[in-house]
Amino acid sequence: MPHEPLTPADVAHLAHLARINLPADSLGHYADQLDAILDAVSRVAEVAAEEVPPMSHPQDIANVTRADVVVEGLTRDDALAAAPAVEDDRFRVPRILEDAE
């Protein structure tokens, strides 16, 4: 199943969604690399027959559940121990939205 080649604009969009800062002059380079990966993966589709259902897990199992029982988690101190910043027993995170234009 051939796919449309990725454009530098596609790569820029993906990079934005993944919050990766890519220099503009590298977009073509990564487009080529991603194309090569997509080509490799699309070869799977060539051998996937109709009767082979798609799977997302290496084992053919379903319905693995746990009982609805409360289990002791982390203490608050442990939970917050690795946080870059803490305030009022909460994780402190940087400004989410830039000021409205």
Add this chain to the structure above:
Amino acid sequence: MSATSAEALVDYDDAVARYQPVLGLEVHVELNTASKMFCGCSTTFGAEPNTQVCPTCLGLPGSLPVVNHDAVESAIRMGLALNCDIAPWGRFARKNYFYPDMPKDYQISQYDEPLCVDGWLDVTVPGIDGAESTVVRVGIERVHMEEDTGKLTHAGGATGRIHGADYSLVDYNRAGVPLIEIVTKPVTGTGALAPEVAKAYVTELRELMRALGVSDVRMEQGSLRCDANVSIAPADAVEWGTRTETKNVNSLRSVERAVRYEIRRQAGVLDAGGTITQETRHFHEDDGTTTPGRSKETAEDYRYFPDPDLVPVAPALDYVERLRTTMPESPAVRRERLRAEWGLSEFDMASVINAGALDLVVATIAEGADHAGARKWWLGELAREANERGVGLADLPVTPADVAAVESMVGAGRLNDKLARQVFAGLLAGEGSPEEIIAARGLEVVSDEGVLVAAVDDVIAANPDVAQKIRDGKVAAAGALIGQVMKATKGKADAGRVRELILERLEA
């Protein structure tokens, strides 16, 4: 953040006379499991921040999610109650986005393989001013499972809102609490009733979830949240208009207000020759307006893909059928059954329901009262008090057992209505059980026959003229004497017995 001045609102009746609204409602409900969707952390509301967290719900490396059995069961039961088909096989998906309310940078949800599909719910829109009620069938597109997000507090800036905040603080206690999302099909043809239909639908969903026992549905705690999609098109148009999605409308009244506002606002835009922007909007409780949300990222790209950490959910047919046999009577059927049992008019039944008293009346009857007695106290004395306190009836410190006890004492002549009201005052003031209050306040009806007879004789002696009239056959005159005996006994006599005694003594 109100934008009323910028919006030309069309009068509501005018708007719905010329435009047809189409609704779509997405309701998120927290399930009432003890533990989270994918880990064993407690879901108790109101705990200290970040005390109900573990490596899984904090998204720490090496942790793995495992599905909560009861959450799946609750979702299936909800699907069955909404007349849905239950999917024989489905997977969880990752919804990817960068926002600190989820520490994993994705939310586990269901995407193209929801657990329940293609159902419906009949909702009753009450008639206004005694008009007949209308039943509207709302189609259900899907019911799927997902996890709730953490709670953000925005700090710095003047408004406490995300805009202008310097930084934000995150509490992950809520992250991972099981949610179901219930999505309607487009609701068309409601015309002017659209806002009421939206409200009635959310109300009925709430009743249904309470009946199933799958959620506490406390809207004030955010356990039920509604997003309202609204579009309008000219009455004769074939195609629907562009829709807006108003997020996080969190009370029944707000659902109605938000839909009404959007219809008026969109009519204003179209009347002015403008076009509706497909966007997310925010509802403002204070003035009932909506304003645009993030405009730049309207077309979200969540890059959903099946979560490789979880195996599929494949409810077996016999399991689903077994669950079907555990379904309670639907709230609508139950309401109609009780109404028939009690012999009430639709109007009287609506009073019970609107007061939020139905379950309390039923419980009071189970404690031995009859429905008339139960309704009398819950809809009278107690409803007034709840209203004054601004709380629900169930939040008053009076139980159905208390009401049944007081009512049975009235029936047995131990209390009269006036004394019963004082017992309720004591209950509301937290003075103990009805018996304790009667003892402490000295409320019991005077049942000592000797005391009553003495009081009656005194009153007769003091009113020879009235007594003579009664002897002569003017029994109606007894009222004056009854009043005096009641006064002499400080209201604690049984008026019926006093009347009997007066007539007996005067051989009338």
